[in-house]
Amino acid sequence: MMRLKLIATATFGLEAVVKREIQALGYDIISTENGHVMFWGDERAIARCNLWLRCADRLLLLMGEFSAVTFEELFQQTGGLPWEQLIPPDGRFTVIGTSVKSRLHSVPACQSIVKKAVARRLGECYCMDQLPETGAEYRIKIGMMKDRAQLTVDTSGVGLHKRGYRTSDVAAPIKETLAAALVQLSFWNPERVLADPCCGSGTIPIEAALIGRNIAPGISRGFASEGWELIPAEVWKEERREAFKAIRSDVELKILAGDIDRRAISAARANAEKAGVDDCIVFRQMDAAQLQCNEEGGVMITNPPYGRRIGDDREIRRIYRALQAFFRTRPTWSLFLVTADKSAERNLFGRKADRRRKLFNGRMEVCYYQFHGEKPGKAARRSPGERRGEHLEDRDQ
Numbered sequence: 001m002m003r004l005k006l007i008a009t010a011t012f013g014l015e016a017v018v019k020r021e022i023q024a025l026g027y028d029i030i031s032t033e034n035g036h037v038m039f040w041g042d043e044r045a046i047a048r049c050n051l052w053l054r055c056a057d058r059l060l061l062l063m064g065e066f067s068a069v070t071f072e073e074l075f076q077q078t079g080g081l082p083w084e085q086l087i088p089p090d091g092r093f094t095v096i097g098t099s100v101k102s103r104l105h106s107v108p109a110c111q112s113i114v115k116k117a118v119a120r121r122l123g124e125c126y127c128m129d130q131l132p133e134t135g136a137e138y139r140i141k142i143g144m145m146k147d148r149a150q151l152t153v154d155t156s157g158v159g160l161h162k163r164g165y166r167t168s169d170v171a172a173p174i175k176e177t178l179a180a181a182l183v184q185l186s187f188w189n190p191e192r193v194l195a196d197p198c199c200g201s202g203t204i205p206i207e208a209a210l211i212g213r214n215i216a217p218g219i220s221r222g223f224a225s226e227g228w229e230l231i232p233a234e235v236w237k238e239e240r241r242e243a244f245k246a247i248r249s250d251v252e253l254k255i256l257a258g259d260i261d262r263r264a265i266s267a268a269r270a271n272a273e274k275a276g277v278d279d280c281i282v283f284r285q286m287d288a289a290q291l292q293c294n295e296e297g298g299v300m301i302t303n304p305p306y307g308r309r310i311g312d313d314r315e316i317r318r319i320y321r322a323l324q325a326f327f328r329t330r331p332t333w334s335l336f337l338v339t340a341d342k343s344a345e346r347n348l349f350g351r352k353a354d355r356r357r358k359l360f361n362g363r364m365e366v367c368y369y370q371f372h373g374e375k376p377g378k379a380a381r382r383s384p385g386e387r388r389g390e391h392l393e394d395r396d397q
Contacts, residue, residue, distance in 0.1 A: 001042040002085075002230075005030065007152060008037045008049065008056040010177075013359040017055045017181050025052055038062070043231045046155050047239040050225070051218040054180035054211070056160055060141070060152040061086070068149045069103045071113050078117035078142075078151060084125040086153065088229050090135035093118060099144035114142045114151070136227030157224030163210075164221040165275035168267030170201045174303050174338075174361060179207040180217065182368065185357065186336045188299040190251050197288040198304040198319065199257035202268025202281070208301070209277035212253045216243040220275075253280035254295070260287050289322035296332045296376040303361075306341045320347050327371075334373040340366045 006027075010018040018037050019029055025048055030038040037056075041049065049059050064081045068074040087093055095111040095118075104110055118140065122131055139154040161177040182204060188194050190212040196204045210217060219240065226236055259265050265285045272278040288304075304319050327333060327349075337344065338359065345353050348371070355370040 001044065004041050004043070004045070005062040006039055006041045006045060006049065006155075007060040007062055008039070008053060009058045009060065010035055010037060010056050011175075011181075011360050013357060014055050014178070014181050017184055018053065021053055021055060022049065025049060044235050044239065046225050046231055047223075047236050050156055050160070050223045051216045051239055051243050053160060054207070054217045055177050055184070057177060058154060058156045058159060061155055063140075063151040063153060065148065065150045067147055068144075069147050071104065071109065074104060074110065074113050074142075074149060075117045077149070078114050079121045081121070081151065083118050083121050086228070086230055087118070087122060087138050088135060089122070089126045089128060090132050091122075091138050092133040092135055093138040093140055095140045095142060097142040097144070101146045102144040103147055104144050104149075110142050110144060114140060136229075137224055138228070139224065155223065155225040155228075157222070160218065162221065163217050163275070165206065165271050166201065166203075167274050168201060168270045170261065170264045170267055173201050174203050176203055176207060176217070178338075178359065178361060179203040179303075180211065181359075182301050182303075182336060182338060183208045183211055185368065186299055186301050186370070187334050187372070188301065190253055193254040193256065193293055193295045193298040195256040195258075195291060195293060195298060195300045196302045197258045197286075197291045197300070197322070198302045199259050199268055199283070200261075200264050200303070202257055202271050202283070204301050204303060205255045205257040205268070205281045206272050206275050206277055208255055209253055209272070209280050210275065212248075212255075212280070213251055213277060214246050214248045215276070216246070219243050251280075255281045256284075256291070256293060257281055258284045258286040258288070258291055260285070287322070288319050289325065291322070291326060294330075296330075297373070298330070298333045299336065300326075300333060301336045303338050306339045316341060317347070320344075323348060327373075330373075332373045332376045335369075335371040337369045337371075338366050339369070340364055342367070344369055 008018050012035055015032050015037055019032050022039050027039045027041050027045055066077045095115045097107045097111045099105050099107050141152050143150040161175045163176050194208050199205055225231055262285050265283050269283050272281050305315060353369040354372040357368040359366050359368050
């Protein structure tokens with residue numbers, strides 16, 4: 001096995017979550033920066049991490065990093081990297097790129113230089129004047145940042161948020177990777193009830209069910225690196241076999257998912273069935289005000305419509321009133337709400353959230369508000385006037 005430097009890319013704000021996932025898989029972290037978590041791995045790590053990382057966007061193989069302020073430097077140093085250790089004689093390689101605050105600011109020119117340097121290196125190593133490029137794909141990225149070049153190869157192919165279960169969509173769906181992060185950043189565990197009254201196409205409940213059943217998020221899809229000679233086919237078979245053995249089918253989950261839109265519920269049911277978790281999610285077409293659950297210590301994780309995205313002010317206020325009514329009589333429940341609405345704290349509970357986390361839903365900046373409930377049993381010992389909902393009753397009068 002080779003010792004490789006791997007990079008898991010992540011949406012801004014989720015680096016710490018991705019770092020914990022990588023460590024849980026048994027790999028040592030090298031560094032964590034904005035949008036990137038670098039770690040040591042091997043060929044098996046490429047298969048394992050692609051199958052199991054829930055919150056990363058892609059898994060990249062780092063080929064090299066160096067300073068380059070001229071195209072000649074870029075060409076020579078790119079050509080000095082051991083591309084033949086990764087790309088076989090028939091390998092098909094494309095080059096994409098970015099450039100930020102660098103003297104080599106022309107991305108097409110950088111891409112062309114890298115392509116020529118790699119082709120020359122492989123041609124010399126394999127004694128070929130022309131490479132056929134008919135085999136597996138190797139997508140190379142040249143990233144220029146402040147005159148420093150980073151060359152990586154994408155091992156994932158399609159982004160890791162593409163689990164393979166989303167067959168039906170609704171307006172403004174939340175990415176699967178972000179939904180999984182919301183669940184992992186909450187208090188929820190398989191022993192607690194989880195509710196999402198604005199479930200849309202079901203992404204949050206489905207990701208929670210995958211976590212609760214310990215189903216690898218990439219178990220039903222393919223990856224670009226599955227065709228690489230670097231990783232024996234047997235490694236992929238073994239990792240998938242272990243992933244299937246790790247599924248906890250006997251775990252009973254209590255997940256409630258509702259939406260006022262009939263089409264959304266239909267899409268959510270279809271997606272859950274494709275994901276293999278439809279048996280542990282109760283879907284219901286309903287208004288948020290109709291959500292009922294009297295179990296203590298529940299967790300609500302939701303992504304309601306907001307602002308310019310798909311909702312309007314009247315709809316948002318109606319949903320907030322429904323949440324107020326629900327939590328007024330359920331002090332042991334915790335609310336985890338992601339929204340771009342900066343007035344959410346004031347309009348929901350008239351106080352600051354216990355915790356806040358800035359995230360991005362696509363290109364939109366959002367905040368993950370966390371309102372922590374009381375421990376079960378504690379609320380019962382308090383008088384009704386002392387409970388968390390008292391100020392809501394005052395404000396509603």
